[in-house]
Amino acid sequence: MGRDFFAHPAELVARRCLGKILVHGRTAGRIVETEAYLGASDRAAHAWRGLTPRTRVLFGPPGHAYVYWIYGMHYCLNFVCEPEGSPGCVLIRALEPLCGLSLMRRRRAGIRRAEDLANGPGKLTQALAIGARLNAVDLTLGPLSVRRWRSEAELHAEVTPRIGIRHNAAWPLRFVIPGSPFASRPPRRAAT
C-alpha cells in the first residue's frame, strides 16, 4: 500500500487494514485485528502528552512504522496515520499466518496451534521478528510492508472497545474480522 492509504483518520485506516497482508522478509500474515489510537483527545494514546523523543515518529509523515517496547518484554507494531503533525496510529493486534510458518514456529518455540502464533500484539512481533530496528521505517519502501490481497472489497468489521488500557476504555476503536479464529480473543460461542 502506498502513502495515501495511511494518510487518513486512524479509525478509517484501522478498519481498512483488516484483510491486508503484513510482510516482513519471508514471513507474512493477514491482518485480522487492529486498534486505532488518536491524538491529544485520547488519553490511552502515547501521543496524548504531545511530542516527546518516543512519540516523534507519530508526529511525522504517515506510512511509517512505530515500534515500541512494553512491559520489559514485548514489542508492539503500529502504522502511523493521518497527515504529518497529526499523531493518529493503528496498532496491529493479530495476524493469520500465511507465509513462513516454520520460521514463525522456530521464533515462537513451544507454540503448537497455528492460531497461537500471532494472535496478540506481542506475539506477532515475535513471529515476524519485528523489533526496535524497525521503528520509524517507511512502510512504502520495505522490508516491512502492507499489501492488498487480490482486490478485496472493504471487509465488514466487528467493532469493540480496545483491550488492555485504563483510559477511554469504552471507546469503540477495536476492529476485528468477525469470527476469525486468529484474533487475540476467541469468538464467543453462540448462545444456545
Place this chain on the structure above:
DNA sequence: CAATAGATCATCT
C-alpha cells in the same frame, strides 16, 4: 474456564 502472579525495562514525573 477464570483469575492471578511474575517477568523486566524504556519512558516520563
Place this chain on the structure above:
DNA sequence: GATGATCTATTGC
C-alpha cells in the same frame, strides 16, 4: 520511582 496498547504458566473452581 511508578507505570504500562503483554504473555505465559499456574492455581483454583
